[in-house]
Amino acid sequence: MQRIGVFVCHCGSNIAATVDVKRVVECARLEPGVVFAEDYQYMCSEAGQTKIADAIKREGLTGVVVCSCSPRMHEATFRKCAEGAGLNPYMLEIANIREQCSWIHKDMETATEKAVVLMRAAVAKVNLNVPLKSGESRVTKRALVIGGGIAGIQTALDIAEAGYEVDIVEKTPSIGGRMAQLDKTFPTLDCSACILTPKMVEAAAHEKIRIFTYSEVEKVTGFVGDFTVDIRKKARSVDIDKCTGCGVCQEKCPSKTAKSEFNRGLSKRSAIYTPFAQAVPNVPVIDREHCIKFKTGKCGVCSKVCPAGAIDYEMRDEIITEKYGAIVAATGFDMISLDKYDEYAYKKSPDVITSLELERIMNAAGPTGGHLERLSDGKPPKNIVFIQCVGSRCADKRGKSYCSKICCMYTAKHAMLIRDKYPDTNVTVFYIDVRTPGKNFDEFYRRAVEEYHVNYIKGQVGKVLPQPDGTLLVQGADIIDGRQVLINADMVVLAAAIEPDPTARKLATMLTASIDTNGFLTEAHPKLRPVESPTAGIFLSGVCQGPKDIPETVSQAGAAAVKVIGLLSKDKLLTNPCTAKADELMCNGCSACANVCPYGAISYEDREVRGIGVREVRRVAVVNGALCQGCGACTVACPSGAMDLFGFSNRQITAEVDAICR
Amino acid sequence: MTKAEKQAELIRDISGVDPYKCMKCGKCTATCPSYAEMDIKPHQFVSFVIRGEIEALTKSRSLEKCLSCFACIERCPRSVEPGRLIDAARQLAARERGGGFLTTEEVPEMCDPDTPSQLLVSAYRRYRR
Numbered sequence: 175m176q177r178i179g180v181f182v183c184h185c186g187s188n189i190a191a192t193v194d195v196k197r198v199v200e201c202a203r204l205e206p207g208v209v210f211a212e213d214y215q216y217m218c219s220e221a222g223q224t225k226i227a228d229a230i231k232r233e234g235l236t237g238v239v240v241c242s243c244s245p246r247m248h249e250a251t252f253r254k255c256a257e258g259a260g261l262n263p264y265m266l267e268i269a270n271i272r273e274q275c276s277w278i279h280k281d282m283e284t285a286t287e288k289a290v291v292l293m294r295a296a297v298a299k300v301n302l303n304v305p306l307k308s309g310e311s312r313v314t315k316r317a318l319v320i321g322g323g324i325a326g327i328q329t330a331l332d333i334a335e336a337g338y339e340v341d342i343v344e345k346t347p348s349i350g351g352r353m354a355q356l357d358k359t360f361p362t363l364d365c366s367a368c369i370l371t372p373k374m375v376e377a378a379a380h381e382k383i384r385i386f387t388y389s390e391v392e393k394v395t396g397f398v399g400d401f402t403v404d405i406r407k408k409a410r411s412v413d414i415d416k417c418t419g420c421g422v423c424q425e426k427c428p429s430k431t432a433k434s435e436f437n438r439g440l441s442k443r444s445a446i447y448t449p450f451a452q453a454v455p456n457v458p459v460i461d462r463e464h465c466i467k468f469k470t471g472k473c474g475v476c477s478k479v480c481p482a483g484a485i486d487y488e489m490r491d492e493i494i495t496e497k498y499g500a501i502v503a504a505t506g507f508d509m510i511s512l513d514k515y516d517e518y519a520y521k522k523s524p525d526v527i528t529s530l531e532l533e534r535i536m537n538a539a540g541p542t543g544g545h546l547e548r549l550s551d552g553k554p555p556k557n558i559v560f561i562q563c564v565g566s567r568c569a570d571k572r573g574k575s576y577c578s579k580i581c582c583m584y585t586a587k588h589a590m591l592i593r594d595k596y597p598d599t600n601v602t603v604f605y606i607d608v609r610t611p612g613k614n615f616d617e618f619y620r621r622a623v624e625e626y627h628v629n630y631i632k633g634q635v636g637k638v639l640p641q642p643d644g645t646l647l648v649q650g651a652d653i654i655d656g657r658q659v660l661i662n663a664d665m666v667v668l669a670a671a672i673e674p675d676p677t678a679r680k681l682a683t684m685l686t687a688s689i690d691t692n693g694f695l696t697e698a699h700p701k702l703r704p705v706e707s708p709t710a711g712i713f714l715s716g717v718c719q720g721p722k723d724i725p726e727t728v729s730q731a732g733a734a735a736v737k738v739i740g741l742l743s744k745d746k747l748l749t750n751p752c753t754a755k756a757d758e759l760m761c762n763g764c765s766a767c768a769n770v771c772p773y774g775a776i777s778y779e780d781r782e783v784r785g786i787g788v789r790e791v792r793r794v795a796v797v798n799g800a801l802c803q804g805c806g807a808c809t810v811a812c813p814s815g816a817m818d819l820f821g822f823s824n825r826q827i828t829a830e831v832d833a834i835c836r
Numbered sequence: 837m838t839k840a841e842k843q844a845e846l847i848r849d850i851s852g853v854d855p856y857k858c859m860k861c862g863k864c865t866a867t868c869p870s871y872a873e874m875d876i877k878p879h880q881f882v883s884f885v886i887r888g889e890i891e892a893l894t895k896s897r898s899l900e901k902c903l904s905c906f907a908c909i910e911r912c913p914r915s916v917e918p919g920r921l922i923d924a925a926r927q928l929a930a931r932e933r934g935g936g937f938l939t940t941e942e943v944p945e946m947c948d949p950d951t952p953s954q955l956l957v958s959a960y961r962r963y964r965r
């Protein structure tokens with residue numbers, strides 16, 4: 175018989191305001207095996223933990239039930255406390271009477287009744303608990319960063335500086351991400367390339383960093399400390415070791431019809447190309463869809479002109495397999511498609527552009543050489559209208575429900591830069607709210623209004639109508655002044671919502687990391703564990719986790735690096751002892767369990783099975799404890815009841831159900 | 837419940853509109869083709885319902901001037917669809933006059949030469965028996 179202690183937490187008023195904790199204590203005292211019960215205001219506090227530790231020693235407890243918040247919150251805390259008092263940590267169970275009880279009930283009577291039942295179930299389980307011991311697993315001291323934007327670059331640099339090896343996998347031909355496409359950056363207006371390219375070069379030159387561009391993660395297996403990853407290095411058709419980056423091939427390539435991804439389709443590029451002049455690595459790729467040689471077999475100009483003999487039309491995709499201890503997702507974002515927003519005439523008029531297109535137009539290396547001009551006729555625009563929140567903050571089917579967070583600031587930036595360089599241009603901004611809660615951010619926006627006289631109008635634009643004379647009639651509302659405004663604009667700029675990179679969803683499945691309804695990767699705890707995914711060993715950096723600007727991205731990138739460094743600095747990790755095991759006597763080798771195991775932890779062996787009246791060699795299931803994550807899928811799949819999970823045995827679960835139904 | 841509160845609830849029931857979802861972006865007002873002729877503007881319908889000022893709404897010129905073009909219903913980013921409030925206010929006004937529906941004979945008397953024909957078509961579509 176166990177000697178069980180029950181500890182009921184008030185959680186301030188979180189629990190005690192809805193659950194009669196005293197009554198839970200009284201009922202606990204009547205449960206079989208319970209020798210001690212008490213309540214306290216904050217069980218997780220030092221005083222609370224001391225109460226548990228003292229009782230374990232004083233009462234000689236062999237099992238503990240803490241009635242408190244979710245085990246996700248404090249199971250580890252209390253188990254550590256029990257272990258400190260000499261009890262096996264797996265002899266402690268949590269009854270969640272907060273998230274599953276007090277927070278969702280209003281009536282004290284019902285809530286108390288339910289709390290008692292939850293307590294009973296936990297006691298019934300502990301009566302059947304046995305001490306469990308964690309195993310150990312090794313840690314591969316190398317990290318993988320997926321995505322080479324500013325987030326990925328910063329995370330990789332920080333990890334490498336701490337002395338660990340890092341690989342960056344970037345799907346495009348160069349690292350740099352969106353920041354490479356920006357002209358100047360708020361709130362200080364320094365040139366984006368001037369602060370980004372040195373970091374790109376530093377990453378490329380770092381002895382601890384390897385960069386795989388034009389590459390994608392294909393498969394991920396394993397677990398924290400010991401991941402195995404297949405990386406597909408797409409065929410570049412250019413030998414990265416031989417190429418000197420002279421650029422002759424790009425100049426001479428006769429196929430110049432492909433749209434430049436880097437310039438958001440506003441200019442053309444050759445079939446053999448580097449996305450931009452400062453690309454890292456400065457090695458082109460051949461876009462085989464547009465290459466004449468690949469389409470017709472003729473041409474081959476690049477190979478003839480290349481002084482280094484680097485062109486290799488025969489090159490194939492290569493898959494390499496690497497081991498990592500930790501993986502960081504840094505896959506960033508894109509702008510939403512504006513297909514559903516006919517009213518802004520984005521498809522109809524070349525002079526209606528997105529903010530990212532404007533960044534390219536204002537950039538000296540962009541499609542117009544940095545001159546602000548209309549794409550339709552090359553004329554300088556005299557009246558520009560900016561529209562904020564396009565597709566953000568939408569509760570309808572067209573857009574995103576969230577605020578994209580960066581557009582208020584970059585719109586103020588664009589407006590100010592234009593008024594500064596072209597003072598004759600009238601700039602109007604339609605906004606719903608101006609959101610500038612960052613250091614020096616509101617001052618920045620106010621400068622746009624007070625110093626640069628940008629005309630901010632609270633209200634939205636109903637429609638943009640292209641006129642026969644080439645202007646754009648903008649019809650909007652000024653709801654503060656109570657009027658409808660009509661503006662004849664020469665250019666309209668849409669601050670379109672941002673969304674996670676479309677590949678993030680597939681990647682999340684590979685990493686068994688969770689994503690939210692908007693496709694952003696989810697953090698383990700929204701406040702206390704913002705850079706970790708709920709899956710151990712997977713970390714988050716940058717906009718893949720949620721909208722943010724560069725300063726915030728860089729801070730998060732550093733934080734993710736610290737978590738990775740903390741993990742890699744360990745030689746061994748304790749494994750979860752709550753793994754599955756098949757009872758050989760009952761297992762008939764039917765393979766039902768292996769078919770459902772998401773971690774590939776189950777294999778079959780021929781073993782000699784001895785029992786009462788049996789002695790034969792049989793095919794039975796064997797679980798690899800290092801791979802098993804304790805999900806329990808196999809235990810329910812097994813038709814003969816042979817599969818069981820330590821810490822969550824069939825008997826324990828039945829006892830819990832019995833206690834609930836009692 | 838006061839009469840005003842009852843009416844506000846009725847309008848919410850008939851229209852299916854939750855006025856609290858409105859974020860006052862003004863998109864409806866920006867998009868409305870009859871804006872100039874309205875005394876209460878589309879984004880204000882919502883405020884009138886929240887404040888329970890239904891009398892004012894049902895007496896408003898906007899009831900006649902709204903074309904039922906559905907632009908504000910299509911484009912409202914919060915799916916508030918303020919045009920439905922106008923519709924409901926019209927029904928309320930009609931009910932208060934007795935009889936929930938218009939007959940074909942009644943309509944011409946109610947029109948002045950400026951009444952847009954789109955409104956007539958739309959009214960027939962929705963209020964005929």
Ligand SMILES: Cc1cc2nc3c(=O)[nH]c(=O)nc-3n(C[C@H](O)[C@H](O)[C@H](O)COP(=O)(O)OP(=O)(O)OC[C@H]3O[C@@H](n4cnc5c(N)ncnc54)[C@H](O)[C@@H]3O)c2cc1C
Nearest residue numbers: 321323324325345351352359360505506507716717723724
């Ligand atoms: C118009 C505009 C103006 C802006 N102006 C400013 C400004 O002035 N100041 C400021 O602070 N911020 C600004 N920002 C915000 C800034 O761009 C972001 O904060 C920053 O780029 C986020 O970096 P990131 O690395 O998280 O994402 P990204 O820059 O998107 O980088 C992600 C990288 O991951 C790669 N990738 C994606 N999926 C995969 C995959 N499956 N496998 C491999 N690689 C993958 C992508 O190719 C990309 O290189 C602006 C944004 C926009 C749209």
Ligand code: SF4
Nearest residue numbers: 427446465466467476
């Ligand atoms: S072979 Fe292809 S990439 Fe090379 S020059 Fe010809 S078209 Fe361009």
Ligand code: SF4
Nearest residue numbers: 563566577578581582
């Ligand atoms: S940051 Fe500003 S413009 Fe962007 S969605 Fe939020 S409120 Fe709208």
Ligand code: SF4
Nearest residue numbers: 771802803805806808
């Ligand atoms: S519990 Fe079973 S199904 Fe789940 S990981 Fe372990 S072996 Fe696989």
Ligand code: SF4
Nearest residue numbers: 858859861862864912
């Ligand atoms: S468009 Fe919708 S959310 Fe915006 S003001 Fe009108 S009713 Fe409110």
